[in-house]
Amino acid sequence: SQRVVIVGAGIVGVNLADELVSRGWKNITVVEQGPLNMPGGSTSHAPGLVFQTNPSKTMTRLAKYTVEKLLSIKKDGQGCFNQLGGLEVATTPERLEELKRRHGYATSWGIEARLISGEECTQMYPLLNKETVLGGLHIPTDGLALAARATQLLIERTREAGVRYLGNTPVTDIEKSNGRVTGVMTSNGSVPADIVVSCAGFWGVEIGAMVGLQVPLLPLAHQYAKTTALPGLRNREVNSRINGMNATLPILRHQDQDLYYREHGDQIGIGFYGHRPMPVVAGSLGLTPEHVDEKNMPSRLEFTSRDFETAWNESQKLLPALKETHIADGFNGIFSFTPDGGPIIGRAPNLEGFYVAEAVWVTHSAGIAQAVAQILTTGRSEIDVGECDISRFEEIQLSREYVSETSQQNFVEIYDIIHPLAPKISPRNLRISPFNVRQRELGAYFLEVGGWERPFWYEANAELLKYLPAKWQPVERDAWSAQHYSPISAAEAWKTRNAVAMYDMTAFHRFEVSGPGALHLLQRLSTSDLKKEPGSITYTLLLDDAAGIRGDIFVSRIEDEVFQIGANSATEFHYLSREARFQRQQSPSQWVQVREITGSTCSIGLWGPRARDVIAGVSTDDFSNKGLPYFGVKKVHVAGIPVLAFRKSYVGELGWELQTSAELGLRLWDAIAQAGKLHGIIAAGRAALNSLRLEKGYRTYGADMGTEHDPLEAGVVSAVDLKKKDDFVGKAGLSRRPKTPSRRLRCLAINDGLSMVLGKEPVFYKGKAAGYITTAAFGFTVGRPIAYAWLPSSVNLGETVEAEYFGRRVAATVVAEPLYDPQNSRLLD
Ligand code: FAD
Numbered sequence: 001s002q003r004v005v006i007v008g009a010g011i012v013g014v015n016l017a018d019e020l021v022s023r024g025w026k027n028i029t030v031v032e033q034g035p036l037n038m039p040g041g042s043t044s045h046a047p048g049l050v051f052q053t054n055p056s057k058t059m060t061r062l063a064k065y066t067v068e069k070l071l072s073i074k075k076d077g078q079g080c081f082n083q084l085g086g087l088e089v090a091t092t093p094e095r096l097e098e099l100k101r102r103h104g105y106a107t108s109w110g111i112e113a114r115l116i117s118g119e120e121c122t123q124m125y126p127l128l129n130k131e132t133v134l135g136g137l138h139i140p141t142d143g144l145a146l147a148a149r150a151t152q153l154l155i156e157r158t159r160e161a162g163v164r165y166l167g168n169t170p171v172t173d174i175e176k177s178n179g180r181v182t183g184v185m186t187s188n189g190s191v192p193a194d195i196v197v198s199c200a201g202f203w204g205v206e207i208g209a210m211v212g213l214q215v216p217l218l219p220l221a222h223q224y225a226k227t228t229a230l231p232g233l234r235n236r237e238v239n240s241r242i243n244g245m246n247a248t249l250p251i252l253r254h255q256d257q258d259l260y261y262r263e264h265g266d267q268i269g270i271g272f273y274g275h276r277p278m279p280v281v282a283g284s285l286g287l288t289p290e291h292v293d294e295k296n297m298p299s300r301l302e303f304t305s306r307d308f309e310t311a312w313n314e315s316q317k318l319l320p321a322l323k324e325t326h327i328a329d330g331f332n333g334i335f336s337f338t339p340d341g342g343p344i345i346g347r348a349p350n351l352e353g354f355y356v357a358e359a360v361w362v363t364h365s366a367g368i369a370q371a372v373a374q375i376l377t378t379g380r381s382e383i384d385v386g387e388c389d390i391s392r393f394e395e396i397q398l399s400r401e402y403v404s405e406t407s408q409q410n411f412v413e414i415y416d417i418i419h420p421l422a423p424k425i426s427p428r429n430l431r432i433s434p435f436n437v438r439q440r441e442l443g444a445y446f447l448e449v450g451g452w453e454r455p456f457w458y459e460a461n462a463e464l465l466k467y468l469p470a471k472w473q474p475v476e477r478d479a480w481s482a483q484h485y486s487p488i489s490a491a492e493a494w495k496t497r498n499a500v501a502m503y504d505m506t507a508f509h510r511f512e513v514s515g516p517g518a519l520h521l522l523q524r525l526s527t528s529d530l531k532k533e534p535g536s537i538t539y540t541l542l543l544d545d546a547a548g549i550r551g552d553i554f555v556s557r558i559e560d561e562v563f564q565i566g567a568n569s570a571t572e573f574h575y576l577s578r579e580a581r582f583q584r585q586q587s588p589s590q591w592v593q594v595r596e597i598t599g600s601t602c603s604i605g606l607w608g609p610r611a612r613d614v615i616a617g618v619s620t621d622d623f624s625n626k627g628l629p630y631f632g633v634k635k636v637h638v639a640g641i642p643v644l645a646f647r648k649s650y651v652g653e654l655g656w657e658l659q660t661s662a663e664l665g666l667r668l669w670d671a672i673a674q675a676g677k678l679h680g681i682i683a684a685g686r687a688a689l690n691s692l693r694l695e696k697g698y699r700t701y702g703a704d705m706g707t708e709h710d711p712l713e714a715g716v717v718s719a720v721d722l723k724k725k726d727d728f729v730g731k732a733g734l735s736r737r738p739k740t741p742s743r744r745l746r747c748l749a750i751n752d753g754l755s756m757v758l759g760k761e762p763v764f765y766k767g768k769a770a771g772y773i774t775t776a777a778f779g780f781t782v783g784r785p786i787a788y789a790w791l792p793s794s795v796n797l798g799e800t801v802e803a804e805y806f807g808r809r810v811a812a813t814v815v816a817e818p819l820y821d822p823q824n825s826r827l828l829d
Pocket of ligand 1: 007008009010011012013031032033034039040041042043044045046047048049050147169170171172199200201202203207222223224271288332333334335336357358359360361362363364
């Protein structure tokens with residue numbers, strides 16, 4: 001097997017060694033700068049609370065695996081995980097509602113959970129103040145990880161299996177040649193390697209810098225303190241004594257005050273996220289000493305007691321018995337935060353053989369290690385870890401300033417109740433399209449994704465509500481789904497379906513694939529036959545070897561050797577770039593390059609039955625069905641501006657995406673707006689687009705489908721050309737997939753025509769949890785909320801299911817899709 005060097009013997013690094021060894025890999029070396037018995041990283045002092053429930057299915061599954069694995073690691077009858085259960089309490093009505101939502105996540109992702117009353121909370125956790133606790137969420141399988149012990153047992157076990165450990169050995173450089181890693185340089189000389197995985201925790205930035213890789217994490221100090229002994233906890237007959245963990249109470253979260261608790265024998269440990277963010281530069285901490293102990297390790301900074309004052313006051317309110325104690329000991333412990341709160345894993349886009357697994361909590365450690373081991377050994381992880389992939393970040397998101405600001409904000413908001421559409425507070429106006437100035441004039445309501453400002457609706461359209469036919473009148477929404485929403489979207493949708501609207505499509509990713517090997521590259525990676533004349537657009541899928549969906553893209557053949565790709569995320573760009581690099585190396589005659597053009601271009605979606613009237617006023621080019629058929633692309637001029645016109649539509653109406661270079665964008669916008677006046681054109685936002693898109697059944701990669709799904713079950717098999725002669729990634733995998741899948745992505749129409757769901761809610765069939773919602777919107781054309789959901793195939797069309805929204809069951813019917821214009825007559829016209 002390949003020679004692997006793992007940098008770092010924290011909980012992540014040793015778990016990875018273990019996962020690789022158990023898959024038969026033999027040549028593994030773990031290099032650790034600290035002493036192996038206590039390396040001095042975050043793991044060495046982690047209190048190890050494992051709360052599994054997370055809005056993300058991926059993160060929850062990673063946590064679930066970690067619990068299962070830690071439960072299985074035992075020595076001399078002593079384990080590494082104390083399954084005490086987890087209790088999240090609410091002291092405000094808002095939190096009580098939030099716990100219902102979290103209960104929904106647990107149900108969606110298959111974690112047993114129960115909402116309990118305030119009284120039951122105090123029965124379960126007698127130290128809680130009866131007066132303040134309104135209710136709680138109990139998860140019986142949560143618990144305490146003994147992370148340092150697990151690390152030691154895994155070192156022992158993997159050593160016996162042949163893993164080499166080099167303690168007290170800092171990695172000082174990464175060796176590379178011809179775009180590949182060849183080893184690591186350490187204080188004791190070089191260790192050759194084919195694969196290097198950096199599991200260096202919050203030192204990840206420094207290791208990344210050795211290979212020119214920006215690892216977007218920020219080390220932050222976080223306060224943890226222990227009280228003196230609590231008289232009430234002394235001399236208990238502790239059933240978990242066998243674990244050496246001396247604890248009986250569930251682990252406890254008090255998110256309203258940014259606090260969490262666990263027992264340490266008769267003391268209580270208190271963790272606090274409510275203090276000011278305290279960023280640290282790992283490189284400034286100096287060398288790890290030869291001997292590390294509890295009090296003296298690089299990841300442990302001096303306790304700043306003033307920062308803990310609120311924590312202590314609030315803790316005494318929640319757990320009044322703490323008044324009999326004081327703080328015995330505390331520290332500011334360092335660990336990693338990231339711009340979106342997720343871990344950073346996977347292969348480096350810039351260096352073959354170099355991987356990272358960082359910004360990982362103890363909670364997800366074994367799950368992440370398993371995923372990385374599967375990626376190394378089989379090329380793919382069974383759990384879809386796309387949202388953890390290092391290549392998910394845009395270039396601007398890798399800058400020090402961006403990472404610092406957003407990671408600190410994530411620290412501050414870690415326990416906050418956050419709406420799924422909520423934008424970052426800062427930085428804003430980072431990436432703006434050339435139309436931004438006009439959008440502001442029209443009163444755009446902007447939300448932010450990937451640094452882009454994207455209009456959701458325009459206040460200028462408010463007056464249209466007066467003319468809206470009764471059938472289109474928006475319904476009242478509950479307070480939660482009414483956030484970041486305006487009824488104006490209904491008017492924008494109405495205008496799109498009945499007249500014409502212009503949409504800013506700039507934030508969608510665009511890149512250009514060009515060169516003599518461009519066709520070969522795209523043929524090899526996509527499910528469609530792209531041997532078509534220039535001027536054609538193809539909607540196609542990128543699969544992994546097992547036929548899991550790793551992306552869906554639009555491929556437009558502009559010239560023989562020039563293609564443009566429309567994609568969802570930066571990940572597809574890195575994937576194509578890497579494959580292009582391989583191709584250049586392997587067959588220089590098939591030279592190909594991939595170029596990011598999103599920011600240097602801009603795009604307007606001009607859609608609606610009157611789109612052709614509008615374009616006729618500003619262009620002499622032929623936009624007829626013959627001149628530019630559906631799924632065709634050509635170069636045109638609009639008001640004298642060179643434009644690429646793509647005949648496709650996200651909303652299911654006639655029209656084009658009109659793309660030009662960024663500096664001409666404003667002129668293009670103005671020309672179309674002017675020509676459209678006669679035909680009642682409006683600017684419309686993402687909220688309307690999302691609604692219209694869903695009515696057409698267009699899926700969103702990431703939310704609706706991912707690597708855990710194949711094209712058949714996701715309902716996108718039409719994007720697979722089964723007759724394609726050329727081989728492509730995933731072709732063999734497809735033939736191994738079941739012909740009758742056990743689950744399907746289904747369209748649901750909400751029966752009462754009113755009740756909203758927003759995504760990730762559990763779906764019940766015959767009273768039992770059977771699946772979950774992926775995306776949802778109010779379908780303005782069909783006059784009711786609609787949603788997509790993963791459900792067992794046994795659930796038939798026409799049957800009733802129930803989604804759970806804040807603890808309330810919402811009845812929905814499984815309906816045939818798409819709900820709007822299944823014949824595509826509006827598009828082909
Ligand atoms: P680490 O344990 O830091 O391991 C990285 C290793 O890499 C270190 O041992 C380091 O010495 C080594 N290394 C770095 N650079 C080099 C180099 N150049 N050469 C050789 N070796 C190198 N998580 C939870 O899930 N639940 C909790 O309740 C929880 N509470 C926490 C409380 C506190 C106070 C803190 C600080 C963290 C807490 N965490 C918690 C987070 C958790 O501790 C970390 O996310 C986790 O331990 C990280 O594990 P790791 O293996 O990635 O990193």
